[in-house]
Amino acid sequence: MTTHDTSGGAIVLSHLSKSYADVRAVRSVDLTIAPGETVALLGPNGAGKTTTIDMVLGLTRPDSGSVSLFGMSPTEAAAAGVVGGMLQTGSLVDYLSVRELVTMVASLYPRPLDVDDALALSGCSDFADRRTRKLSGGQAQRVRFAIALVADPDLLLLDEPTAALDVEARRDFWASMRAVAATGKTVVFATHYLEEADAFADRIVLLAHGSVVADGPPGEIKARVGGRTIRVTLPDADLDALRALPGVIGAERRGDAVILTCSEAETALRRLLAGFPSAADIEVRGAGLEEAFLALTAENN
Amino acid sequence: MHPTYLRYELLRNVRNWRFILFSLAYPVVLYFVVTSPQRHATFDGVAFPLYFMAGMAAVGTMIAVISTGARISIDRSVGWTRQLRLTPLTSAEHLGARVVCGFLMALLVIVLVSLSGTALGVSLSAGAWLTMIGLMLVGLIPLTILGILLGHLVTPDSLAPAAGGTVMLLAVLGGAYGFLVAQSGAVFDVIKALPSYWLVQAGKTALAGGGWPAEAWIVIAVWTAVLIPLAAFVYRRDTSRV
Numbered sequence: 110m111t112t113h114d115t116s117g118g119a120i121v122l123s124h125l126s127k128s129y130a131d132v133r134a135v136r137s138v139d140l141t142i143a144p145g146e147t148v149a150l151l152g153p154n155g156a157g158k159t160t161t162i163d164m165v166l167g168l169t170r171p172d173s174g175s176v177s178l179f180g181m182s183p184t185e186a187a188a189a190g191v192v193g194g195m196l197q198t199g200s201l202v203d204y205l206s207v208r209e210l211v212t213m214v215a216s217l218y219p220r221p222l223d224v225d226d227a228l229a230l231s232g233c234s235d236f237a238d239r240r241t242r243k244l245s246g247g248q249a250q251r252v253r254f255a256i257a258l259v260a261d262p263d264l265l266l267l268d269e270p271t272a273a274l275d276v277e278a279r280r281d282f283w284a285s286m287r288a289v290a291a292t293g294k295t296v297v298f299a300t301h302y303l304e305e306a307d308a309f310a311d312r313i314v315l316l317a318h319g320s321v322v323a324d325g326p327p328g329e330i331k332a333r334v335g336g337r338t339i340r341v342t343l344p345d346a347d348l349d350a351l352r353a354l355p356g357v358i359g360a361e362r363r364g365d366a367v368i369l370t371c372s373e374a375e376t377a378l379r380r381l382l383a384g385f386p387s388a389a390d391i392e393v394r395g396a397g398l399e400e401a402f403l404a405l406t407a408e409n410n
Numbered sequence: 411m412h413p414t415y416l417r418y419e420l421l422r423n424v425r426n427w428r429f430i431l432f433s434l435a436y437p438v439v440l441y442f443v444v445t446s447p448q449r450h451a452t453f454d455g456v457a458f459p460l461y462f463m464a465g466m467a468a469v470g471t472m473i474a475v476i477s478t479g480a481r482i483s484i485d486r487s488v489g490w491t492r493q494l495r496l497t498p499l500t501s502a503e504h505l506g507a508r509v510v511c512g513f514l515m516a517l518l519v520i521v522l523v524s525l526s527g528t529a530l531g532v533s534l535s536a537g538a539w540l541t542m543i544g545l546m547l548v549g550l551i552p553l554t555i556l557g558i559l560l561g562h563l564v565t566p567d568s569l570a571p572a573a574g575g576t577v578m579l580l581a582v583l584g585g586a587y588g589f590l591v592a593q594s595g596a597v598f599d600v601i602k603a604l605p606s607y608w609l610v611q612a613g614k615t616a617l618a619g620g621g622w623p624a625e626a627w628i629v630i631a632v633w634t635a636v637l638i639p640l641a642a643f644v645y646r647r648d649t650s651r652v
Contacts, residue, residue: 168492187496194496200488204422216414217497256493 118177119144119264119295120165125174127160134160136319137174142297142312144179144263147290149306150299152316158299159197161316162268165297166194178264186264190218193262195253197269197299201241207252208237215259222261230285231255232278246273254282258289265289267298271305283309337374341381342366342390354380366390411510412503419507423478423515433477433515434522437470441526444588449530453588456614460534463527464613465586467546468606470519472577475550478512479557480564480573487566501645505558512554513547520546534617542616549609549626552633553580555641562644580606605633 120142127135135157142148150158163169165176167183178186186192201210211228215221228234231254236244244252250273257265270286271279286309290296300306306313307327315323315330323330343351344365351360351369356377359370371377374393381388423429444462451458485491494504520543524534534542557573564572581587584606592598601607608626615622 166496168495188498188500190498192496194493196489196492198489198492200490202422202485202488202490204425205418209418209421213415213418214497217412217494217499219498260497 118142119146119179120297121175121177122161122165123175125161125164125176126172127157127164127169128172129160133319135164135171138316138319138321140314140321140324142295144295145293146312147296147310148298148312148314149310150297150314150316151301151303151306152299153301155318156316157319158301158316159268160319162194162196162266162297162299166192166196166266168196190220190260191263193257193260193265195257195265195267195270197272201244201249201252203242204240206238206240207233207244207255210241210252211237211255211259214256218260218262220261222259224259227255227259230288231258232281232285247275247278250274251278251282254285258285262294264295265297267296269299269301271300271302279305337371338394339369339371339374339378339381340366340390340392340394341369341385341388343385343388346385350384351381354384356380411506412499415499415503416507416510419511420514423511429477430515430518433470433473434519436473437466437519437523438526440469441466441523442530445530454585454590454614456617457532458588459527459530459532460613460617462588463523463532464542465581465588465610466526467520467523467542467613468584468586468609469577469581470523471516471546471550472553472580472606472609473573474515474519475509475512475554476557476560476577477573478515479508479554480560480569482508482558482561483564483569484566486562501642505641505645508558509554512557513550516547516550517543538616538619541621542613545612545615545622546609549605549612549630552605552630552637553609555634555637559637559641559644562641580604583607585610603629605630 118141120140122138122140125135125138125140126133138157138161150161152158160169164171165178165183167176167187176183179191181189181191183192205213208224208228211233212224215224215227221227222230225234228237232251233248233255236248239248241249241252250270254267254270257267271282274282283305286296286298298310311326313323313325313327313330314321342365346367348360348362348367351357351367354369354377356371356373356375357369358372361368361370369377369381378391378393381391441462445459448458453461482491524539527534556576560572560576583591583601584604585601586606586609590598590601592601602625608622608629611622611626615626
């Protein structure tokens with residue numbers, strides 16, 4: 110069914126850069142995503158996720174570098190109907206029902222999904238006949254998902270797709286996404302929810318300050334830090350002194366407690382006990398993605 | 411032209427009854443209010459009810475096509491035009507649907523204003539009436555593009571003064587309200603270079619049985635030729651988040 114060139118990858122970004130005024134939003138990003146991959150673009154706000162997605166979709170022109178989607182430019186890929194996008198700032202036009210809006214979008218694509226199937230898959234069936242203006246934030250978000258899905262695109266880009274959703278809706282959303290990804294589509298989503306990237310993506314691209322700071326399977330990203338965190342109650346501790354301890358990458362205050370992100374927890378713990386006799390309630394944990402994230406971002410600073 | 415897309419764009423317009431109501435009410439109400447006491451006057455060489463009918467048709471159709479185009483700014487502000495750019499819909503199909511919506515609205519305005527004119531004693535032969543409609547639709551081409559251009563340049567909170575002010579300026583200078591700020595000299599030359607002047611003149615010209623003078627066709631053609639690349643430029647440039 111796919112008629113376009115996939116030999117070069119679903120997405121190939123080379124030396125992609127973009128600045129706004131004095132902010133370098135994206136700095137020479139090189140990234141190749143193979144067809145069928147599910148990739149999370151993970152990063153804090155301002156990391157360059159949305160700017161990257163906008164350039165991939167052809168909505169923002171790069172200052173330098175290039176974007177290739179199945180061997181085509183973003184504009185050609187859009188014209189061929191192989192790209193579906195769920196934009197962060199996207200909203201819905203007025204005076205149409207959900208079903209009418211999705212039908213209108215479906216009509217623009219060469220091989221759309223059945224509208225009722227897209228509405229069901231995105232969880233919109235219950236309010237399909239409601240006008241777009243009358244929707245709650247979560248419902249509107251599902252409709253935007255339906256709009257991206259109905260295209261039945263080979264490449265689906267989702268910019269913070271669960272931003273307006275509550276916990277239950279978020280679970281439903283990822284269940285639908287799994288069904289979509291299972292059909293062999295390439296899915297790229299931006300998120301700052303670490304759990305989502307960990308649970309759903311088979312590859313995480315970590316962005317910070319416009320650069321790729323890590324790229325690999327979620328397990329590998331965690332392994333690359335291999336660190337642990339130490340939580341210790343230490344009311345008057347000097348954070349700089351704690352950061353200077355061997356084996357400690359970062360120190361952060363949470364009330365009376367301090368969280369130490371460590372590359373070598375054992376060394377850090379010994380020195381901590383020796384140097385800070387008042388340390389109490391010590392807790393050592395294996396690093397989750399969040400700690401990996403902090404450590405990797407800190408390394409690159 | 412993309413039939414399904416056009417159908418839903420039309421549906422969006424038809425359901426916006428406030429827009430339709432006010433677009434139609436303004437020229438019709440103003441026509442009756444101004445013309446009723448002056449039914450037997452003449453202006454610019456023709457009966458006032460006919461002149462003012464042409465004037466109100468010009469104002470009403472300008473409101474229709476300029477605001478239909480300018481309302482693109484609302485679609486832009488909610489990010490919808492960015493969403494559309496991800497689809498295979500071409501810019502010609504997207505803007506074409508706008509043009510059709512604007513022109514259908516303009517036709518509705520012409521029909522209602524003409525009926526109002528008939529009610530106050532204007533009589534035009536079917537041929538003259540069709541000529542007037544034909545010339546007005548041609549004259550509306552550059553104004554439709556102007557509306558689309560505005561839609562890409564303004565934000566929704568400046569839409570009302572931008573579109574309203576543009577229509578008002580073009581209508582007053584074009585003589586749509588039953589007076590001309592100059593009837594000779596340099597100012598009149600400027601007025602004659604406006605598409606709105608020839609929009610108003612369409613009624614008078616049709617009555618005389620002829621078409622527009624060559625000057626009118628040139629004015630419309632030049633405005634169209636200048637505005638199309640400008641609108642294309644802002645459309646292509648305009649992909650940023652707003």
